[in-house]
Amino acid sequence: MGDKHVVRFEPVGIEIEVDEDQTILRAAAEQGVQLMHGCKEGQCAACKSFVLEGEDIELDKYSTFALPDFEREEGQTLLCRAHAYEDLVIELLNYDEEIIRGGLPLRTGTVEVVSNEAVTHDMRHLVVRLVEPEEIKFFPGQYMDFKVPGTDESRSFSMANTPNRDGLLEFVIKIYPGGLFSEHLAEKVEIGDRLQVEAPFGTFTLRESRTSDLLFVGGGAGMAPMLGLLRSMAERGVERKVTFYYGARGLRDLCFTEELAELGGRLTDFTYVPALSEPAADDEWSGATGLITEVVKSRESGLGGVDAYVCGPPPMVDAAIATLTALGVSENQIFYDKFTTTGEPEGEDGP
Numbered sequence: 001m002g003d004k005h006v007v008r009f010e011p012v013g014i015e016i017e018v019d020e021d022q023t024i025l026r027a028a029a030e031q032g033v034q035l036m037h038g039c040k041e042g043q044c045a046a047c048k049s050f051v052l053e054g055e056d057i058e059l060d061k062y063s064t065f066a067l068p069d070f071e072r073e074e075g076q077t078l079l080c081r082a083h084a085y086e087d088l089v090i091e092l093l094n095y096d097e098e099i100i101r102g103g104l105p106l107r108t109g110t111v112e113v114v115s116n117e118a119v120t121h122d123m124r125h126l127v128v129r130l131v132e133p134e135e136i137k138f139f140p141g142q143y144m145d146f147k148v149p150g151t152d153e154s155r156s157f158s159m160a161n162t163p164n165r166d167g168l169l170e171f172v173i174k175i176y177p178g179g180l181f182s183e184h185l186a187e188k189v190e191i192g193d194r195l196q197v198e199a200p201f202g203t204f205t206l207r208e209s210r211t212s213d214l215l216f217v218g219g220g221a222g223m224a225p226m227l228g229l230l231r232s233m234a235e236r237g238v239e240r241k242v243t244f245y246y247g248a249r250g251l252r253d254l255c256f257t258e259e260l261a262e263l264g265g266r267l268t269d270f271t272y273v274p275a276l277s278e279p280a281a282d283d284e285w286s287g288a289t290g291l292i293t294e295v296v297k298s299r300e301s302g303l304g305g306v307d308a309y310v311c312g313p314p315p316m317v318d319a320a321i322a323t324l325t326a327l328g329v330s331e332n333q334i335f336y337d338k339f340t341t342t343g344e345p346e347g348e349d350g351p
Helices: 024-030 069-074 182-187 220-236 257-266 292-299 314-326
Strands: 004-010 014-019 048-053 057-059 076-078 082-084 088-092 107-120 123-132 143-147 154-158 168-174 194-201 214-219 242-248 270-276 307-312 334-338
Touching: 014 024, 024 082, 057 076, 069 076, 107 168, 123 182, 123 194, 154 168, 154 220, 168 182, 168 220, 214 220, 214 292, 214 314, 220 242, 220 257, 220 307, 242 292, 257 270, 270 292, 292 314, 307 314, 314 334
Parallel strands: 004 088, 214 242, 214 307, 242 270, 307 334
Antiparallel strands: 004 014, 048 076, 048 088, 057 082, 107 123, 107 194, 123 168, 143 154, 143 194
C-alpha cells in the first residue's frame, strides 16, 4: 500500500481518503461513495471530472477518445484511471447527488453456476447462486465484476434480476469469438463451477425521487439491466409509464419476449417496441424495422420531461443520446451504460 491522500469532491463537499495504489474511483466505491462511472477501463468517459486543486496525478492506460490530450492539458481527468499523489479537489462534471450519497460499499464473493443457457445464437443467460458472503447488496441496473479464471483480468456484466432473489443472480452475456470471459463461458463453464466476483458497480439505477415517464432504449446484452429495472418496478408497484425500445438485427436476436409480455400485464402502462435492422426473409417480421434510433425518431415527437435510460454498444448509445436530445430530452435526464469492449482480441460486454 502507498501513502494516503485526501480527495474532496465538489460541488457536493464529500471527502475520501485515497491510497496511491488505488484509482480515485476505486477508493470512492470501497467507501460507499457512488461516483458516476461506466467501463472502469478509461474508455467511456462517464467518470470524466475536472481537477480544481492539485497536480500530482498519474493515469493508468486509457483511450484518448475518452480523454483527448487537450482536455487532459486543461485539467480534466478520468477517475477510473487516476491515482492521487497529493491532496486534491475534484469538480464532478457528471454526478447525481441522489446516487452519490446512496452508494453501497463493494464486496467480494464466490458464486456457483446454476445454469448457462443460450437465449439467442450469440447470447447466454447465466444464473449463479451466491455462496459467500450471504448477501451482496445492489440496486437494480447495477453490475458485477467476474474474475476470469486463470488470469488476473475481470469482466463486468449487469445483473438482470432484482436483489434478494434467494441468493440467485442473473446475467445476459454476449459471446464474442476470442472473448476472454465470454468464450470461457461458452466453451468451459459447467454447472457447479465456482467464480470469484465483486459488486456492486454502476449508476444505471432508477431515480426514485422522480415520477416522470420513462423511455428505455437498449440493444444486445443491454437487455440485462433493463430487465432488472422492469422487474423491480413490477415487484414494487411503481406506477410510471414505460416505453422500451429494443434493437436487434434479426428475429433470432430477440430474447425474453414472453417475460416482457408478462411484465406488461403487471406494470401500469408499459409498451415494448422491438425493432429489427436486418430482418431475414424467413423472419416474416411485421414489427418495426430499421436502426433502433430511427424507430424512436419515427414514433416519438416531443419527449420533454421524460427520463431516458440507454444501454448497449457505444455507437448505439451515442446515437440514442443525440436522438433523444433532439426530441427534447434534457441531458441531465438521460442515464446510460456503454457496453464497451475490453482489450484485443477479447471483446466483452460490460458497462
